[in-house]
Amino acid sequence: MSLIEILGINIKDLLNPQFYIEHGGLWMILFIVFAETGLFAGFFLPGDALLFVTGIYSEQVVRAALFYSDSQWVNLSVLWILITVAGVLGNFVGYWFGVKSGPFLYEKKDTFFFRKKHLVQAHEFYEKNGASTIILGRFIPFVRTFAPIVAGIVKMNKHKFAVYNIVGSMLWVGSMLVSGHFLQTVIMKEFNFDLKEHLEVIVIGIIVVTTFPVLWKVFTGGKKKPKVE
Numbered sequence: 001m002s003l004i005e006i007l008g009i010n011i012k013d014l015l016n017p018q019f020y021i022e023h024g025g026l027w028m029i030l031f032i033v034f035a036e037t038g039l040f041a042g043f044f045l046p047g048d049a050l051l052f053v054t055g056i057y058s059e060q061v062v063r064a065a066l067f068y069s070d071s072q073w074v075n076l077s078v079l080w081i082l083i084t085v086a087g088v089l090g091n092f093v094g095y096w097f098g099v100k101s102g103p104f105l106y107e108k109k110d111t112f113f114f115r116k117k118h119l120v121q122a123h124e125f126y127e128k129n130g131a132s133t134i135i136l137g138r139f140i141p142f143v144r145t146f147a148p149i150v151a152g153i154v155k156m157n158k159h160k161f162a163v164y165n166i167v168g169s170m171l172w173v174g175s176m177l178v179s180g181h182f183l184q185t186v187i188m189k190e191f192n193f194d195l196k197e198h199l200e201v202i203v204i205g206i207i208v209v210t211t212f213p214v215l216w217k218v219f220t221g222g223k224k225k226p227k228v229e
Helices: 017-022 025-038 040-044 047-056 058-065 072-107 116-139 143-153 158-191 195-221
Strands: none
Touching: 017 025, 017 047, 025 047, 025 058, 025 072, 025 143, 047 058, 047 072, 047 158, 058 072, 058 158, 072 143, 072 158, 116 143, 116 158, 143 158
């Protein structure tokens, strides 16, 4: 029997952002964001959806963990700062892991599955496109988990990485929190429609939107003819 079964948790719970809010609140949210951006095992966690739903429940989350405030801006600001820090720290851990494992890969002999030239090319790519990779990668599942690790492996300049890491985390967390909070506010006011009662549909929509660029790249990229060297 696995630990998940012992705790009475199923896969559906792990993919449901509301589950984390109800079982751990702010502290669980901080851990999930840290794990998703800093640990290999975090790639399956619902980062985008979790932040979006956290924005919807911003007042309740802050009140349960810290203090009561009737100001939506105070609640959103507190969440933005704390979750941003968790995301930044997670990426630094991922980068550190990549740095530590990098020397082994550079010393590894070429095999059928591994070519050192690909690692060198990845290094050059990060030097030229580091900003878009680290910043925009925050908004793409899987990419935000592995991007900092790869950046460390190819030894991306640590000062550049730090800047892109902080900016990317601020933009990702802020946009998701604000979108969730104000979409709930506007729709409730204009249409008397409570998003809290339809979270599953919202989560599915977010997953589709955020994974579409990855799927598009995979399928369209696979049709391109390889270059002949």
